[in-house]
Amino acid sequence: MSLPYQFGMLMASYVHQRCHLCGVNYSQKIFSEPTSNRHHKSHHYKNFLKPLKRFDTGVLCEACHNAIAWLPKRFELVINRDNLPVYPASLYQHPIDAVIRRFKFNEDMTQLPVLVHLIQQLSRPYGCHSSNTIILPMPTTKPRLKRRGFDPVSVLVPYLSKHWGIPIWQGVVRVDDSDSQRGLSRIERLNNLNGAFVVTKPMPKKRILLFDDVVTTGATMTALANAIVHTWTPPIRKSHNMPQLQGFCLAYRHINGDNRFKSETNDRDV
Template sequence: MRRLAPYQSGLWLAEYGDVRCQLCRIYRSTPQSRLPQNHSSASPPNDHSFFTKLRQRFDDRFHSGLLCIRCHHSIAWLPKSFDVDIAVGKTLSIQAATYYDYPIRQAIRAFKHHEDMTKLPLLLHVLRQLPRPHGCHYDNSVIVEMPTTEQRLVKRGFDPVSILAAQLSKHWHIPLWHGVERIDNTVSQQGLTRAERLGNLDNAFALIETPPVKRLLLFDDVATTGASLQALGRTLYDQSSSLAGVNSQNSNPYQLSAYALAHGSEL
């Protein structure tokens, strides 16, 4: 029997067993299928398979959902995407699922800094608001999560970005790719200006293998200025060209876009 990750049973209970809204804890939660859907579905387009229909019937009957309609509306405002430069004449588009504001900011901090897994169902509900990248599917795209180092992993005890990225991979049906490593010669980004963040991330990443597909979807939990995703995008753009034997930047064969759970100021 397949072993579940430590947080998986809690997620299952929250989605299928708890009838109260995970945010306000006052109103009854509403199944995801009954909430207004402004973005992509968890299933690939035109998926009418027997198992998909069976799962939808199961969800409609037993799935209590995570949020009530009121709270869903309060966090479902999709921020505008913004661009950052990664090369001459080349930008990286970053799209977040929501704003880094109350109450999501408190939930993210509790999850990241205090390993509060009770906040994870709420964060996943928000994450599922991200629009599926057009034309991306399991055999032409990969998700590249913001890498961490062994030292940071040991210090923190777990990797919050990895957990969120795994759930996004499951939601979009697009595999993860771990072909980038992080070099542990940087300090925490928190509290730094944008210029300091960019300088802090110089040479912070390195490719360890050639990307297996042409479409690379970068992911981080919080994009405040976008500096971390910008640095990761630069590494992928520059070093992937070298690994693929491409000499001209203009002929880089890879398409990059970036996504985050939340975007906004840390203050």
């Protein structure tokens, strides 16, 4: 993690005392005394002052946190005659969509604390730990990195790695440098991504967690997963020897009329 991003998070955590979405003072929004209790210090009031652990990161106020669609049901992508479960932290809708756009396309580092807050809502997958699992962030290309100036996913993934205690593995490169996927259908995206990813290093673990910022049609994550599956060469190529893949993202952007995804419960058991 580069120094500018670390410094930005430090400033956000210890200097910026307001909700990063609404701008309301965090302590006033969360801990302000109810009108009925202003002259009565009761046991209930003391409990009211206790922060709620689920959103006590100093980033959002209670109202803004509760306004976000957290942890929607998982969906599945088809890869190599199998399914890849994908778990979003939230839906790509207001206010998260605006936060992601400002961070992703304008390199607005003031949005980083909110995105880290999203990451912290993702539970570590059952049975996954540092000795049997790696996190694979969505790769980008050097020309795309040069055009944009930074890689949003590479900025975010260290926070996910720290949150779960699982190492990052970057043994896949993207070689296509295709144009933006925005506005394309799923078929167009899949065609656009044919041969886009190349595995360049031996996979050190069998369990691989794919991570991207936003999933829309799932074409990019499907292409990445297929590259891993097609490269996997165990001694005996049987289903129980194949890599165990799961996908994770900050937000899922649903397209009206798109019923490809098989919606499941939010169970993370492998």
